[in-house]
Structure formats: structure tokens, C-alpha cells
Amino acid sequence: MISRLKLMDFRCYGSFSWQIPQQxxxxxxxxxxxKTSLLEAVCFLLRLQSPRTARPGPLAAHGKQAFGIRxxxxxxxxxxxxTPDAPDLRVNGEPRKDQRSYLADSYPVVWMGNDDLSLVQAGADARRKYMDFLGSQWHPGYRLALFSYRRALKTRNYLLKHRHRDKLQLDAYTRQLALHGTELKSLRASLLTLLAPHITxxxxxxxxxxxxxxxxxRASEEGDLYERLCAAVDRDIRYGQTQNGPHRDDLDITLNGRSAAQFASEGQQRTVAISMKLAQSSLLTExxxxxxxxxxxxxxxxxxPTRRVAFLQSLPAxxxxxxxxxxxDWLHDTPCPLPSFRLEDSTLKPL
Incomplete structure (x- = not known):
């Protein structure tokens, strides 16, 4: 658990310090x-990821180039x-040489947001992000496979877009993409096998x-990934990007055997989305x-009210x-389950 949070030039906070209650x-x-920026700072401190932006640059306060979190x-x-040049990452005062070593002994995090309904309603990208955020905390090889796959995909797409491409170089990156993609696909399949009963x-x-x-x-391609990529190379050249691979994978979510996106009510969809996040929690604990x-x-x-009470009771004690x-107001007559603070003008005051 986190007992104190300090920020410097992070989002709307110039300087901020908070002693966080144990519970x-x-x-x-x-x-x-x-409010969301405080949660975002904790998430970035522990996972080097923000649920709101893919790049760390926007996390710096307006007019600033750097930010600090402790x-x-x-x-x-x-x-x-x-900083824009190179981040300084430290644990117990000792520098960590890269993101991988910084995250090696970090704490797991579950983020639940108002837009989690997109896990059911939106396109595949939201569900891949869900898998990747969980997978990177679940298995040490997942983050490496994901990073290696994305790097190979970026280079291969660059080569596909250029008329004077080197065919040998394109094939070399196709092999790299297939290698890391096969590993990523295997890890995702194993992850979903473990996760499914937790969601239920x-x-x-x-x-x-x-x-x-x-x-x-649901993998976008079955069979040998390298062979499938080679068979589709002319099409990929026409489009200027790789059309198939784990970056196109998805999850099929059903309720009583029917598509939750198409046939479930919004209340049921919200319950599915929350269940998927609570499943992250129980799986990571396990x-x-x-x-x-x-x-x-x-x-x-x-x-x-019924789902609200059930959700609060489902959070691990x-x-x-x-x-x-x-x-x-959503508490109604229910006692407040946690210490409460009011945030105003970047200052937290106990209620």
C-alpha cells in the first residue's frame, strides 16, 4: 500500500503532498x-502507465517540460x-537502469473508471489495452513480448510504406514480428484461461x-503467424501497414451465450465491465x-443501489x-466506507 504521495509539476499540481490512510x-x-490526476499519479508511479494518455509528456504541468512523483x-x-531526455527512476534511492527493472518489484494496480463500459461497447482496442495492462503485471515475459512485438511492428510498417524497401530487411522484421507475436498470443491465451473463472x-x-x-x-490469425504474414505481404504493401497479428486480436464477451455488446442491457454491460476489473484484482492477488x-x-x-452495494462488498477487505x-449522495443511508477528503484548489482537507 501507499502511505504518502508527493507531486511536482504533475498535471494541475505544482507542489502537492498527501499522507494516505492505510485503508x-x-x-x-x-x-x-x-481528482482523477491524483489516481493517475499513483498509477504512473507504480506502473509507468497512464489510463488517460499513451505518452508521458501531457502529464507535465502546463508550461513545464518535466514532472516528479514520489x-x-x-x-x-x-x-x-x-524529463524529455531520459527519466530518472529510483527505488529506495537506488537508480533503476530502465523501465523493466523499475517495474520488476512494483505493486500491482487495478484501475476502474467511468469509461470502463467501453470494454463491452467499444472496439477491440479497449479490450486489448485491458489484456495488456493486466498481462504486464501478471507475467514478467508479457511486457517484454509486448514491447518487442510493438517495436517490430512499427519497423515493419515503416518498411511497408516505402517504395524502395529492402525485401530482405522486410523479411527479417516479418520473422521478428512472428516470433514475438506468437509468444504474445500464447501468453494472452494462457491469461484468459486463468481469468475467465474470476470474471464469472x-x-x-x-x-x-x-x-x-x-x-x-479471439486471435486475428490462426496457424503459423510467419506463414500468414508472408502470404499477406502484397496486401500489407498496398495498405502500408500490417493487417493481421496480435495487434488485431480481441475478446468475445457473451452473456447467456449472446453478444453482451448487442443484447445485454446497459446495467448488465456495466456489471460485466466491473466484473472484468474485479477479476483483474483477484487474479493478480492469486x-x-x-x-x-x-x-x-x-x-x-x-x-x-443494488449493484453499488454489491460492488463495495466485492472489493477485497x-x-x-x-x-x-x-x-x-450514492451512499444514501450506508455509512461511508473510507476516510473522506474534499479536494479544492489542489488541496485536500479531511471531512
Whole structure:
């Protein structure tokens, strides 16, 4: 768990410090006050990823080129000084040479946001991000396979777009892409096999019904990936990009055997999405031995009272949960489950 968070020139925060309660907290505030940015800072500190942007540049405060995040956690202190040239990553004062070594002993994280409905309703990209965020925390080889695949894909696409391409070089990167893509595909399939029963259990605990939810991995290509890429090379040249591979994979989500995107109600879809995130939590706890820190961004206002209570009860008792909200009306007569703070003018005050 994280006990203290310090920020420097991060988003709307010039300088910020917060002593975080052991069990977590509810952060109350109006829109555009920086509530989500606090959760985002914790996520970036622990995973070097933001759920809001693919690049770290926008995390710096307006007019700034660099930002800093420091966190004190159980048994370790983490510090990031991010600059355009090279980030300075440290754990317990010792520099880590790269992102991989920085993340090797970090804590797992589960992010739950108001846009999680996109896991069911939107295109495949949202579901691949879901798999990759979880997979990179689940298995040490997953992040490496994903990084290697993306690097080979970028280079191969560059070669496909240029008229005077070197065919031998194109084939070399096709082989690299197939190698890392096959590894990534295998890891994703194994991950979904482990994850599926966790999703089923989470859905039953929240939905309170005997509906059958299922999530299955759907690869864009079957068979030998290198052979499939070679067979499609003329088409890839026409399009100027690689048309098939793990970057086109998806998840099939069904409820009672029918597409959840097409046939489930919005309430059922929200329950599926929340179940998928709770499944991340229980799987990571089971696989890593650490209960993830839960970062929950403004989701309770979208749930009906029954699902809201069930969701709160489904959060692990030993998890540290940081929850943002614009109001506490959704509690109704339920006692506030966590210490509460009001955020205003970049300052947190206990309620």
C-alpha cells in the first residue's frame, strides 16, 4: 500500500503532498479539480502507465517540460523524475537502469473508471489495452513480448510504406514480428484461461443472478503467424501497414451465450465491465501474492443501489482503495466506507 504521495509539476499540481490512510480514501470534489490526476499519479508511479494518455509528456504541468512523483509504500520508496531526455527512476534511492527493472518489484494496480463500459461497447482496442495492462503485471515475459512485438511492428510498417524497401530487411522484421507475436498470443491465451473463472465469480457476486458471462480470446490469425504474414505481404504493401497479428486480436464477451455488446442491457454491460476489473484484482492477488491497489474513478454514480452495494462488498477487505466522486449522495443511508477528503484548489482537507 501507499502511505504518502508527493507531486511536482504533475498535471494541475505544482507542489502537492498527501499522507494516505492505510485503508484508502474517498476524494470528493467538483469536476476539473484534479481528482482523477491524483489516481493517475499513483498509477504512473507504480506502473509507468497512464489510463488517460499513451505518452508521458501531457502529464507535465502546463508550461513545464518535466514532472516528479514520489511515493512511500510498504518496504520501499519510489521516485520518478520524468524529463524529455531520459527519466530518472529510483527505488529506495537506488537508480533503476530502465523501465523493466523499475517495474520488476512494483505493486500491482487495478484501475476502474467511468469509461470502463467501453470494454463491452467499444472496439477491440479497449479490450486489448485491458489484456495488456493486466498481462504486464501478471507475467514478467508479457511486457517484454509486448514491447518487442510493438517495436517490430512499427519497423515493419515503416518498411511497408516505402517504395524502395529492402525485401530482405522486410523479411527479417516479418520473422521478428512472428516470433514475438506468437509468444504474445500464447501468453494472452494462457491469461484468459486463468481469468475467465474470476470474471464469472465476480459477475455473480454483483449481478446477483444466475446469468452466464463468458470471455474468450479471439486471435486475428490462426496457424503459423510467419506463414500468414508472408502470404499477406502484397496486401500489407498496398495498405502500408500490417493487417493481421496480435495487434488485431480481441475478446468475445457473451452473456447467456449472446453478444453482451448487442443484447445485454446497459446495467448488465456495466456489471460485466466491473466484473472484468474485479477479476483483474483477484487474479493478480492469486498470481503475485499482493493485493492490488484499487484506483476507482467516479464509477458509483452510474450504478443502481443494488449493484453499488454489491460492488463495495466485492472489493477485497485488505485492499487499499482510492475512490473519487463528485458527491456522496450514492451512499444514501450506508455509512461511508473510507476516510473522506474534499479536494479544492489542489488541496485536500479531511471531512
Amino acid at each position: 484508502g480514501a474517498i476524494i470528493l470534489g467538483n469536476n476539473a479539480q484534479g 511515493g512511500e509504500l510498504t518496504g520501499q520508496a519510489r521516485r520518478i523524475l520524468w 465469480l465476480a459477475y455473480r457476486s454483483i449481478g446477483g443472478r444466475e446469468e452466464q458471462v463468458a470471455v474468450a480470446y 498470481e503475485t501474492g499482493h493485493t492490488p491497489i484499487h484506483l476507482i474513478d467516479d464509477v458509483f454514480g452510474e450504478l443502481d 485488505d485492499a487499499q482503495s482510492l475512490i473519487t466522486t463528485t458527491h456522496l
